[in-house]
Amino acid sequence: MPNKKDIKISICMGSSCYPRGNRETLERIKSYVIDNNLTERVSLEGNLCEGMCKDGPNVKINDEIYHEIDYYNLINLINKLLDED
Numbered sequence: 840m841p842n843k844k845d846i847k848i849s850i851c852m853g854s855s856c857y858p859r860g861n862r863e864t865l866e867r868i869k870s871y872v873i874d875n876n877l878t879e880r881v882s883l884e885g886n887l888c889e890g891m892c893k894d895g896p897n898v899k900i901n902d903e904i905y906h907e908i909d910y911y912n913l914i915n916l917i918n919k920l921l922d923e924d
């Protein structure tokens with residue numbers, strides 16, 4: 840049974856979001872998850888363009904879409920969600 844604190848991160852790999860930051864965010868967040876022993880709680884995957892390119896780079900966390908994401912604000916979001924009960 841999944842832990843309710845588990846986080847599923849889906850990074851847009853579409854032709855707008857990916858080169859505008861999500862390529863770097865994906866690489867760095869992979870290392871962050873491993874380095875902080877979060878592989879049991881945080882899953883990472885890529886998704887295709889969802890038509891919100893102008894608001895990107897976009898990242899979905901647990902089915903909620905966040906816009907203008909970079910590595911630093913993604914780390915903040917992850918830590919906030921992991922701290923929630």
Ligand code: FES
Nearest residue numbers: 851853856888892
């Ligand atoms: S490329 Fe990410 S929403 Fe279009």
